[in-house]
Amino acid sequence: MIYILFFFIYNPYNMNIFKAMKPDKVYKGVNDIPLDELRSMGKTCLLLDFDNTLGPDHATRPDQYAYDFIKKITDAGFSCCLVSNAKSGRSSGIAKLLEIPCVTYAHKPRPDGVNRALKLLGKDRDEAVMIGDQIFTDVIAGRLASVYTIMVEKYSSREIWYVMLKRPLEKIVRLIGRF
Numbered sequence: 159m160i161y162i163l164f165f166f167i168y169n170p171y172n173m174n175i176f177k178a179m180k181p182d183k184v185y186k187g188v189n190d191i192p193l194d195e196l197r198s199m200g201k202t203c204l205l206l207d208f209d210n211t212l213g214p215d216h217a218t219r220p221d222q223y224a225y226d227f228i229k230k231i232t233d234a235g236f237s238c239c240l241v242s243n244a245k246s247g248r249s250s251g252i253a254k255l256l257e258i259p260c261v262t263y264a265h266k267p268r269p270d271g272v273n274r275a276l277k278l279l280g281k282d283r284d285e286a287v288m289i290g291d292q293i294f295t296d297v298i299a300g301r302l303a304s305v306y307t308i309m310v311e312k313y314s315s316r317e318i319w320y321v322m323l324k325r326p327l328e329k330i331v332r333l334i335g336r337f
């Protein structure tokens with residue numbers, strides 16, 4: 159949240175904060191994302207948040223939902239990378255089990271982690287899609303990195319307290335931004 163305030167005051171990326179908070183598209187869950195449509199837009203790689211996007215918040219291992227989605231996108235020809243703010247041990251453990259690359263300590267909402275993921279995959283930003291459940295981390299990071307950004311509704315209502323604190327603010331932003 160401190161970072162958001164900093165953003166308001168200094169605007170280091172020269173982007174309107176309201177634009178930065180609005181995703182390109184919103185879907186109920188990752189399985190509702192139209193992969194064909196993304197492909198026809200020239201997208202080839204999906205940068206994925208884990209907590210409450212691909213599984214329960216703060217899980218230490220992926221569940222079937224995550225395995226199935228990764229299989230689905232890999233079969234559809236997309237490359238992917240986990241972009242997580244979590245401690246490196248937990249997120250790299252999850253990525254290892256899912257057999258996908260991972261960027262840890264992504265520092266979302268800063269765009270650094272997204273940029274690191276693009277470098278790791280050798281992809282251009284036009285080819286990438288950032289997918290996550292939170293405006294103040296995933297959406298802003300994707301928008302600041304100038305990649306197509308998709309927000310999904312949270313996987314489960316159970317989440318850690320500091321994420322819960324941000325949800326009422328998200329509601330306000332979504333009301334104003336109409337998404």
Ligand SMILES: [Mg+2]
Nearest residue numbers: 207209210291
């Ligand atoms: Mg999340």
